Amino acid sequence: MSGVPVLCVENLSKQYGDLKVLKNISFKVKKGDKMVFIGPSGTGKSTLLRCINQLTKPDAGNVYLNGEEIVHSGHKINEYRQKMGMVFQNFNLFDHLTAVRNVELALLKVKKMDKAEARKKAMFELERVGMADRADYYPAQLSGGQAQRVSIARALAMDPEIMLFDEPTSALDPELKREVMEVMRKLAEQGMTCIVVTHEMKFATSFASEIFLMEKGEVIEHGVPADIPTSPDFKRMREFMGAYTEE
Numbered sequence: 001m002s003g004v005p006v007l008c009v010e011n012l013s014k015q016y017g018d019l020k021v022l023k024n025i026s027f028k029v030k031k032g033d034k035m036v037f038i039g040p041s042g043t044g045k046s047t048l049l050r051c052i053n054q055l056t057k058p059d060a061g062n063v064y065l066n067g068e069e070i071v072h073s074g075h076k077i078n079e080y081r082q083k084m085g086m087v088f089q090n091f092n093l094f095d096h097l098t099a100v101r102n103v104e105l106a107l108l109k110v111k112k113m114d115k116a117e118a119r120k121k122a123m124f125e126l127e128r129v130g131m132a133d134r135a136d137y138y139p140a141q142l143s144g145g146q147a148q149r150v151s152i153a154r155a156l157a158m159d160p161e162i163m164l165f166d167e168p169t170s171a172l173d174p175e176l177k178r179e180v181m182e183v184m185r186k187l188a189e190q191g192m193t194c195i196v197v198t199h200e201m202k203f204a205t206s207f208a209s210e211i212f213l214m215e216k217g218e219v220i221e222h223g224v225p226a227d228i229p230t231s232p233d234f235k236r237m238r239e240f241m242g243a244y245t246e247e
Contacts (some may be wrong), residue, residue, distance in 0.1 A: 004067045006031050006162055006193050012051055012061035014044070014217075021047045022058070023217040029162065034188050035195045036204045038240065039214035045197040048214075049164045052195070053084045066161070082110065085155030085163045089170050091147045093139045099150045100126060100135040103157050111158070125153040129183045145176030149183055156187075163187065165196040169203075181207075201241045213237045 007029040014022040021044045029035055037045045050056035052063055054070065054077050063070050070080045093102050104122035107113045113121065126132045129149040139147050148168055155163060165184065169177040181203050188194055188207065198204055204211055205225040212222040213236060221237045228234045228241070 005029055005064075006033075006066060007052070007195075008062075008064040008067075009052065010062045010064070012048065012058050012063065014047055014051055014056065014058050021217050022051065024061070025217075025219060026061075027212065027219070027222075029193060029195065031161075031193055032191050032209075033193055034207055034209045035212065036208035036210070037195070037197045037212045037214055038199065038201070038204055038237075040240075041199075043214045044217040045214055046166050049086070049166050049195065049197060053081055053086055053164060055086075078110075082158045083161045085152075085158060085160035087148070087152055087155055087163065087165045087168050089167045091139070091144075091151045091171075093147055093151060093154075095139050098136050098138055099131060099142070099153075102139075102150055103154045106154070107157055121157055122153070125157045126150070128156065129153045130179075143176055144172045145179045148172065148176075148180045152180075152183055152187075162193040162195065165194065165198070167197050167199065169198070169200060205241075211237070213240060 005028040010026050012022055012025040025048060027035070037048065039045055047056060051058040058071060065080050065083060070077060073080060097105065100119065100122050103125055104118040107118035107121055108115070123132060123135060126135055129152050131146060131149050131153060134142060134146055142150065169180050172180065177200065181200070184194070185207060205228065208225055210222060210224055211228070212219050221234055223231070223233060228237055
């Protein structure tokens with residue numbers, strides 16, 4: 001697609017003491033892209049997502065959302081964060097609120113919707129992820145997969161332009177992983193722009209429009225999944241993927 005990328009990351013770097021977690025990471029994301037980041041644990045993948053939406057402040061580099069620079073956006077950062085839905089490993093739901101209340105809370109507090117409008121929107125998003133029948137359940141009454149689907153609905157309720165998934169299935173059993181991955185596939189089919197960090201190799205290759213392999217804070221290989229099995233440019237990626245099996 002032509003035009004301004006939805007997201008542009010330029011030379012993003014982050015360091016803790018002497019440890020360089022991210023080293024000059026750059027890439028562009030167009031509308032509808034499905035970018036998947038893989039690599040060994042501790043290589044900076046989650047930090048990258050947190051730096052993109054400014055939950056972690058990068059030491060250097062820039063992030064542009066629809067052409068607007070957001071690293072130095074000051075108080076406007078919350079406005080930009082609304083456009084980037086974030087789904088974490090461990091759901092981060094409020095235990096004392098039902099599923100529908102978890103989803104509608106930001107609509108009431110941030111978007112200032114009236115109660116009826118917020119409830120209608122929350123139910124729409126729960127329906128979208130197959131959780132409308134669990135709207136009045138509390139997190140403790142949900143399986144891990146169901147809780148993660150509620151957290152996806154919560155992110156979608158803000159009408160984001162891009163979704164950031166930080167290992168969304170890592171805390172789930174194999175059967176529950178599949179239901180979450182199916183929701184992600186449906187979102188992608190509907191045109192949602194996604195950046196995903198995952199260790200699910202089969203999912204990565206079947207879902208991604210482009211895969212990035214990170215090691216020691218750097219992107220060392222990237223390209224389309226179809227080229228991975230045979231291209232000499234993906235030797236390390238094949239080695240890494242061979243070390244992982246999806247249950």
